[in-house]
Amino acid sequence: MPLDVYDSIREQRFAALQAEFMPLLPLTAGTPLTLELGCGHGHYLNAYAAAHPAEFCVGLDLIADRIARAGRKAARARLTNLAFVQAEAALFLQALAAPHPTHPEASPRLRRIFLLFSDPWPKRRHWKHRVMQSTLLDTLATLTDPGATLHFRTDHPDYFIYAQEVVAAHTGWRVAEPEEAPWPFEHVSVFEERALAGTPQSFTALRLETIPSAKIS
Numbered sequence: 622m623p624l625d626v627y628d629s630i631r632e633q634r635f636a637a638l639q640a641e642f643m644p645l646l647p648l649t650a651g652t653p654l655t656l657e658l659g660c661g662h663g664h665y666l667n668a669y670a671a672a673h674p675a676e677f678c679v680g681l682d683l684i685a686d687r688i689a690r691a692g693r694k695a696a697r698a699r700l701t702n703l704a705f706v707q708a709e710a711a712l713f714l715q716a717l718a719a720p721h722p723t724h725p726e727a728s729p730r731l732r733r734i735f736l737l738f739s740d741p742w743p744k745r746r747h748w749k750h751r752v753m754q755s756t757l758l759d760t761l762a763t764l765t766d767p768g769a770t771l772h773f774r775t776d777h778p779d780y781f782i783y784a785q786e787v788v789a790a791h792t793g794w795r796v797a798e799p800e801e802a803p804w805p806f807e808h809v810s811v812f813e814e815r816a817l818a819g820t821p822q823s824f825t826a827l828r829l830e831t832i833p834s835a836k837i838s
């Protein structure tokens with residue numbers, strides 16, 4: 622696709638997120654936001670939101686059909702603290718970090734971020750497609766306060782090592798000891814069920830006090 626067409630599509634999606642989705646977010650100071658990047662069919666986040674009614678949860682995924690199914694589950698369960706949105710992760714975070722369309726003074730803060738069974742893109746030349754990137758941590762650092770957590774789980778051993786290395790090399794985040802940040806909630810998603818043939822591994826990254834001069838990717 623020519624670059625200018627790609628840029629124009631991204632701009633349109635950004636504008637749609639700002640106009641349609643951002644106004645749905647609760648802006649009450651202190652309402653913790655929990656985000657799942659690449660939520661698939663929303664199994665995990667639906668169960669998480671039901672168990673954490675004081676948090677507002679957002680699940681996002683590239684695939685419209687998965688988002689529709691996730692949303693239907695939330696509606697059946699009458700969950701009001703949960704929204705699903707079809708969006709690319711970096712673009713969504715960029716829209717979240719931009720001034721709010723109707724409340725420019727608002728500054729949404731993420732308390733917990735989940736990245737569960739994210740596509741591993743095993744070939745080195747495809748690693749650029751992995752959701753876990755240093756630029757992602759940059760953006761997340763601007764949207765979080767110290768102590769916020771990023772929970773990563775995969776059944777792909779190489780992606781596990783890679784993700785830990787990305788965190789370890791970043792000055793705004795560090796890998797927590799398991800006892801320091803226990804896994805917050807267990808619920809097996811379809812993708813986790815499929816992965817149980819392998820051995821899922823998890824870690825939590827903690828947002829540090831100081832962050833580098835952050836850039837939005």
Ligand SMILES: C[S@@+](CC[C@H](N)C(=O)[O-])C[C@H]1O[C@@H](n2cnc3c(N)ncnc32)[C@H](O)[C@@H]1O
Pocket residue numbers: 658659660661662664665681682683684687708709710711736737738739740752810811812813
């Ligand atoms: C293997 S599934 C895991 C789904 C879910 N986390 C689970 O554990 O069941 C990975 C999901 O991430 C989504 N995804 C991949 N790259 C993404 C991106 N850049 N932005 C948003 N979603 C993405 C895919 O569409 C897919 O649904």
